[in-house]
Amino acid sequence: MTGQTETETVGQLPNTSTSTPLAPAVFTRLVWALLVASVGALAARQLTGGNWEVPGLVAVDGLTVLLWVVVTFFSGIVHSYSRRYMAGSEHLTRFFTRLFAFTLSVMVLAAADHVALFGAAWLAMGLVMADLIGTVKGWPQAQAAAGLARRYFLASSALLGGALATLAWTTSATSISGILAAVDTVPHSILLVAAGLLLLAAMVQSALVPFHTWLLSSMTAPTPASALMHAGFVNAGGILLLRFAPVVTVDPAFMLLITVVGATSALLGKLLKTVQSDVKRKLGCSTTGQMGFMIAQAGLGFFGAAITHLILHGFYKAYLFLSAGSQVEATSPTKSTTGSTTLVGGAVAVCSAIAGGVLFALLTGKGTHLDSGLLLTGLISLTTLHATWTAVQQTDLPATLRYGVVPLFFLPAIAVYAGVYTAVTAVLAGVPLVTAPADLTVVHVVVSAAFLAAYVGIETGVYRRSRRLYVALINAAQPATDTLLTATEEYNEY
Structure with a gap:
């Protein structure tokens, strides 16, 4: 609260009379060291060109080193922030172990070439994130949120596993590079099935509508975990589509479907945000919308733009989450900051x-x-x-x-x-x-016109005239009932 003279803290400061856990310091230094190594790898690759690989197992290309730099930078910020934020928590060591494990799983995913290694890294990434959502074991709501997220991530892994198994079986290749090299030999119908499974896996991981419930139910996660989730984890959908671009681009109609799916989630995410009063849940709806934009860019065939979007959105959303606590005090209910536009x-x-x-x-x-x-x-x-x-x-x-x-x-x-x-x-x-x-095509023009009309309707506030729409948005934005924190005593241990 304002007006306090004592030093403000987030959480309880550690007792200096007892030993401090080593995990926060060790893992934080390791992550920053990984960032330095990743920047060096990026510079070396740009100077020397070509890819580094262990044939059939890992392949380090431009996407790999770029993601290594991005994920280690975000993770380093979150690790450093968490040392203060989580100070005094009984879950301190466990929390930092999970943060570091998540970082490693994403780095492995970025470099994996063998389909089994790629699938295992995707699964590990989801399971670790679900565990971070349920960091506080004493909250039934946190455990319910973790369980819900885990079910979604298992479903995503099953969809990805189905796509990988289908492609590996039809191409007789066990590596992603081998599969992509043999795409032309795969029957069109089989490619469409695999592409559909890949799109669904990407939609779940990126919390696109209608799979956004796990994200809006994840507010029990510590704020640093939410920052890493919204700045990094949800970007996996765009990364997946780029990694398997030769598969998903096999049919122009399917690419148009990706564009429609992304545009729809972008608009609905913006609409859902307008009915939220909670700061973090507003950010969650915003993420759903922004991931929709990312997927739409991939659907247009500009995967580089999708990667650029996820990087810049990651910087922005990480900052917003790590500063979310200040919004409660900084926002005055009596001061209007916007007015009518001339x-x-x-x-x-x-x-x-x-x-x-x-x-x-x-x-x-x-x-x-x-x-x-x-x-x-x-x-x-x-x-x-x-x-x-x-x-x-x-x-x-x-x-x-x-x-x-x-x-x-x-x-x-x-x-x-x-x-x-x-x-x-x-x-x-x-x-x-x-x-x-x-x-x-004409379909592109129609989709663009519909998107623009809906966007103008949102900006001008026309949608507010419909009570039925308002109720529908409220219902669509509701997290799972058993994840709601309705009383201070449920989450305030002090």
Whole structure:
């Protein structure tokens, strides 16, 4: 609470008269050492080119080293933050052991080439995350949330296992590289079955609608675990689709299905967020929407854009979760920070969005041809429109200053995004089908128009006129009943 004179702490500080567990310090240093090694591996690979491999077991390519750097960086931040956040907890050693195990499982997943090793790493990643959700053994709600997540992750692993077994059986290959090299020999119907299983596994892991319940029920996890979950774990869906891009791109209609699935989750995630009052659950709905955008980008054939999105979203969402506690005190219920937007403000937002799309197209070359790149550029413009529309509604600054600063701030941000996208694409060189734009069809246009209309309806608040929709959103956003914390005594041990 504000006004306290004593030092603020998160959790109870350790008793200096007794020995402090070694696990936090040891695992934190190990993770930062892994980051240094990963950065070195990334630099070495970019300088020397080519891939490193143990034939049939592991293969270290551009995607591998990039993910190693990203996951060890996020994990290092979470480990360091957790040393203070979890201080005094009886679960301290167990918590850090699970954090480090999760980091290792993701690193193994990124490098695995043998289908059994890949499947085992996927399963281990899910089981460890479920255990982190249920860190506090004394909370029935935490154990219920962990059990629910575990069931979802087991289902995801079963779907992935089915896809891997199908592909391995039809190609007589036991490695991912061998399977991808023999994709042309697999009957089209078998590829569609495998692609469908891969998409479902990705949807579960990335908490896309209708598989978002496990994510919204996971709020019993310690905040650092939630940060790692939302910044890293849910990104596995996009990684899976990129790793098996030659399989999922086998049919243009299937790629369109991926786009529709992603766009639907993006819109519903935004709608679900509007009916939330809890800070962490709002962030959870936001993650569902953002993962929808990521999957939609993969469906358009721009897997490099999907990887760029998951990296930048990871930075942003990790920060939001680790600072979530400050939102309770920082938000004043009596102070309005937004107001109505004038015609001039709306024009500034629209012009900034158009300029952002044009700038992205010029810097990346995407959106300059009649293919799905136009839709990718449209997503960039739409994101810019949302950000600028929100910015010009702020009433803390004079209107003239807001309208003048918005383009000067967001256009360089688009340039930075385009630069990151270009750099990520360069690192992914050699990974099969990083970019596979689809021909623009009437269905793409219809989907885009429907998406834009729904988005405008959300932004203008038209959807609020329907009480039935509001009730439907409330029901869809409800976590599992047995995971709800309804009384302070259930979770406040002090």
